Amino acid sequence: MTNTEEKSNGSFPEAKILDVDLTNKKITKKTLPGDIYRLYPGGTALGVYLMLQEIAPNIDPFSPDNLLVFAVSPFTGLPISGTSRLTISTKSPLTGGCGDSQAGGDFPAFLKANGYDAIIFRGKADNPVYLYIDGERSELKDAKNIWGKITGEAEEIIKKEIGNNKIEIAQIGPAGENLVKYACVINKMTRANGRNGTGAVMGSKNLKAVVVQRQKTITPYNKEGFKSLTTSPEMKDRIKGFTDGWGVGGTGNFLYNQNRSGFLPTKNYSEGYMEDAPKIDGRKMMETGILKGRETCYACAVRCKRVIDIPGKVYPEYGGPEYETLATFGTYCGATDLETICLCNQLCNMYGLDTVSTGATIAFAMECYEKGILTKETTDGLDLSFGNHDVLPILTEKIAKREGFGDFLAEGSKICADKLGEKAIPLFMGVKGQEIPAHMPQAKPGLGVVYSVNPYGADHESCEHDSMITIPGNPFKGRIDMIGDYNHYTDATILDENKMHYMFATQCFYSMNDTLGLCQFVWGIAWQLYGPDNLLDLCKYGIGWNATIEELLEIGERRINMMRFFNAREGFSKDDDKLPERLFKPLPEGPAKGIGIDKEQFYKAQEMYYKKAGWDEKTGNPTEETLKKLKLDWLLS
Incomplete structure (x- = not known):
């Protein structure tokens, strides 16, 4: 990392990083050159890149030696749907491996508006503190009077202390202070970096909150081109149809x-x-x-x-x-x-x-x-x-x-x-120590394979679901084919090599989404508002980056492999890539009575996935060849 302000890659911005040493109450500004940032452009990719350089294997997640990384991306805060996302990376107290969690809200956009792509928290404060950022000025403030407060009370007190309401707050509640292993970080009192216990790590550092002052947000690189994504007649109609359907009903439907x-x-x-x-x-x-x-x-x-x-x-x-x-x-x-x-x-x-x-x-x-x-x-x-x-x-x-x-x-x-x-x-219904979300792999066994191999435990937003290539007369086929040529099915439960290629490619795509801070419900390869072609326009008009689908998929693949490498250092292997035995048994009641995952077929499919991903068939960890292909050979030294 360097402190120079000179850009080393004219087509990609530098990353501006705030390094906060809580033990010594020292705050340092750093930059990451554009050619490096292009390989790890935000989110967990940036977070785990920093963690792999600084965190020693086998530390206690609650040790001051653990890092807590808040990261956004070059796209965060652009005036378009689905780009205000915050990723928090750390060693997870819940899984013992690489921890990762995303949240939306306004906080991410205004962290970026203050000029920062990431904040590294290291060490542990002697007493509760919160970080306040106002443009170039940043300081640690005493938080003893808000320690123990629920989020709503803490937000009210902080706003009175700062003296205005034009701030955004990411904070922990009492659960994080008490080191509950699945405590989360909350912003807007409704947006949660929910999974992997990031809030508990924040609590272990005596860090109550991060507060950012609202600033003028970023503008697109090419304003006229950018309008094709937001205000063109075609896009206005698409946005209205999407919000009238998806937005009104919500996921509760x-x-x-x-x-x-x-x-x-x-x-x-x-x-x-x-x-x-x-x-x-x-x-x-x-x-x-x-x-x-x-x-x-x-x-x-x-x-x-x-x-x-x-x-x-x-x-x-x-x-x-x-x-x-x-x-x-x-x-x-x-x-x-x-x-x-x-x-x-x-x-x-x-x-x-x-x-x-x-x-x-x-x-x-x-x-x-x-x-x-x-x-x-x-x-x-x-x-x-x-x-x-x-x-x-x-x-x-x-x-x-x-x-x-x-x-x-x-x-x-x-x-x-x-x-x-x-x-x-x-x-116990979980993978790698983390509880399984509410999408049953008996109906979507390809999703089940991704549940099993995912570095931070089962996650339903880490890939596209099996059902998206089983819809009769699939209206999403054109988008899906932008990231690869796949056979489409009449039966969602099929597990074969074609299905594993699809699952791997879509996992790389959504891994890239998490890196770039894009909402999975707005940017995707199927039913979402924006597709892969729109994403290329976002890169081009948003920040002046002439990206290709291949480069974007490689970014996602690189992130996955860094996380698997991190886990390998902690002793993880393919033995941790297991689903609960219950999922292989036939369901006892209801419309799906008698359906279960074929265990032998499932683990054969998992072997196909390892082969496609370039992971060692005995350990499930990235091979030397795969790491070199992804420009991760520095991990081998």
Whole structure:
């Protein structure tokens, strides 16, 4: 890294980095030359690049030696939908491997507007602090008076201290302070860097918040060309159609369709159908009148975020649940009380908890209770039967505060299962220590393969789903074919070499999306608002980068391989690329009764994936040849 201001690549900008040494209260400005930044242009690619250079193997994630990296990208803050994304990278306390999490909101755009592409946090402050950035000025401020406060209270106090409301805040709640291993970082009180326990690492450093002053945001490199993506008549019509459909319904509508097909995770993934599931889906939110509006991220026309208002119970400033939360606090737990699920979503945003891991960990505990592995003597007297929605908010608060039985659950369901013993271990529904999201791989086994190989645990936004190449008369084929030529199927459950090529290519594409800070619900290769051709225009008109699809896919592939390499240093191998055994068993009830993943076929497909990715067939780790191909030979020295 260099402190020079001279650009080393005229076609790609330098990365401006703020290096914050919390131990010594020292803040340093650095730059990364454009030719290097082009290889790791933001997001986790930049984060893990920095981590691999500085983090020694096998450190405790809560050690001051761990880094916490906030990163945006050259595109962050452009006046177009789906470009205001923040990535946080660290060594995860939940998985023990490379941690990665994204969030939207306004904070990312204004971090970039203040002139920074990344912030590195190192060390540990003696007392709670927060970082305040106002253009060239940055300082660490005392946070003792907001330590222990929920997010809404902390935001109010910080705004009074700074003296204006024109700030954006990314912060942890009490869950992060208490080192809950799936604590998250919250901005706008509704946008969460939810997965992998990034909030716990932030708490371990006594860092309460990062505050950025609103500034004039960036402008496109070519304003006239950029208009073709935003204000041309064709694009205006496309945006209206997309927002009228997708934005209004939101992801909550998935719940109805998943249940109808028999692939809605129910009772800790033991079933795929729940008769009363329509009581908690997106349509029910609208019918009951609790859905009061929609909110959006910086410059985004989609406005997909729910705003719920239940007087005296759920407050609109904390947003509302989307599909994953409706499922994990709902069907995972056998619960059908919509107001309670909305309350749990609010509590997670107040305390700074990942809704997926929180709901899934409670569901795990419920199944342990049903099977007699846990009893009222161990659960603080609580009845953890499936369907008992009254215990959900109680357990959520106990987890955040690490009180009683909540202290046990705060470790995550993998560690809980290991502590409870052999009867509980098969009930952990996760990969690499992280709980599986609410898209059942029994219906999408290609997604299941990506769940298994993904460096930071199962993630439904790490690739395109099997269903996108099984739609009759597929309207998305033209977009999909832009990243490769694939046969299309009539059966989504087929696992063959063609399917693995598709899964690998789409994983590289969405890995690139995460690197460039692009929202997966706006930029993609299928149903999204913008396709790969639009992405090339974004590169060209947004920042003057004449990128190719091949270069973009390679950026995504490079990110994946750096993360796999990081994990290999921590002792990970193909033995960690396993799905829970339950997923290979036939579903017992519902429209998908009898369907399970063929285990032998699945692991044969995984071998095909390793071959396509250029990973060692015995270890599952990147080969020397693959690292050299991706310009990662510096990792071999």
